[in-house]
Amino acid sequence: MTSSAISASGLRKAFRDRTVLDGIDVEVRAGTVFSLLGPNGAGKTTMVNVLTTLMKADGGTVRVAGHDIETETKEVRALIGVTGQFAAVDELLTGHENLRLMADLHGLGSGESRRVRTELLERFDLADAARNQAATYSGGMRRKLDLAMTLVGGPRIIFLDEPTTGLDPRSRRTMWEIIRELVADGVTVFLTTQYLEEADQLADRIAVLDRGRLVAQGTPDDLKRQVPGTHVRLRFATAAELDAAARVFTGSTRDDEALALRVSGDGGTKSLRALLDRLDEYGISAEEFSVHTPDLDDVFLALTGHSTEAAE
The missing domain is CATH 3.40.50.300 (P-loop containing nucleotide triphosphate hydrolases)
Known part of the structure; x- marks a missing residue:
């Protein structure tokens, strides 16, 4: 091929x-x-x-x-x-019989048919149910x-x-x-x-x-x-640290209840290093940080204007 x-x-x-x-x-x-x-x-x-x-x-x-x-x-x-x-x-046939039917349609010899059926039943964890009707x-x-x-x-x-x-x-x-x-x-x-x-x-x-x-x-x-929305989420131990970080990263989105700040970026190592260096420059310490990127749901919605479940 x-x-x-x-x-x-x-x-x-x-x-x-x-x-x-x-x-x-x-x-x-x-x-x-x-x-x-x-x-x-x-x-x-x-x-x-x-x-x-x-x-x-x-x-x-x-x-x-x-x-x-x-x-x-x-x-x-x-x-x-x-x-x-x-x-x-075919629900009237057993699992074994369904596979044998396919083997016959493909013209496999009896020995090859038996080998293939055995391997597939084992591979798909169906060996114990092979003699049961597919309807069950x-x-x-x-x-x-x-x-x-x-x-x-x-x-x-x-x-x-x-x-x-x-x-x-x-x-x-x-x-x-x-x-x-x-x-x-x-x-x-x-x-x-x-x-x-x-x-x-x-x-x-x-x-x-x-x-x-x-x-x-x-x-x-x-x-x-392709979809905007990648950001770094910083969480701080005190409201004072959150206030200081918000002043440094203008345009960021803050969550006062969680003491967290959302800073837009591309999620790459270069921009992440620059962000951490800037925190260090101003003597600000974050308790934790995490990088968040859009998922395929965001991609699909952005590209089509509706979800995958929506009918045309």
Whole structure:
């Protein structure tokens, strides 16, 4: 596979008079997690459907693992795996039978099928429940089984469309660990999510999709730096020290109840050193200090004007 796992240029898709994808350009490096953020209705699932050959684009070009999705559809499908928003398991079958079905569809021999099924059941901590019907599984177990079924064919690129929606915090973190393990094995993950913490925890790069357009791309830290609000919070032992610091740092915001001062800055070591040197110059001692930076919630709100949960 090339160093670029997914490359899209000028990607467009419309349904009647509604443009869902409006000239999308993305580049996803192999062996990384690329996260696509956006509110409900932003076009995330449509984009996944196009990239995975489930839907034809109206314009633009897309290459997956170096293969054109229009002219080399078979080659693309042989290299990818897709886990949708809802677990696509057969609830009348056991966990073991669901995996065997996928192995049969991939044409695995009996020995290889048995080996793959055993490894996946162990990896996803489903071995004890393998003989139980999937209908008896919890939501987290169904999502793990769904992802295990996706991995039967050994895909090198996996599309995860909101994989942790509806999961409890413990199950969500278990899924995060599984995703990290996949990437450590060299798998590329294209992740769509509404959970900003999830993208912050997992993604090497993030793209923000809003009303069919990409409004920002970059690493989580890159995006956070685009939003003002980074500051240093200083807390003092006495009101006199707070007063003195407030006179030194004009334009700062004080909290008299907490004896704290909020000083704007970029959060870098150079500006932090200058701040501490200035405190020392005036003989002011802070009990503690901490650097606060905007999170992805702040980024998303600044870029789109609404939260990720807001419907388009």
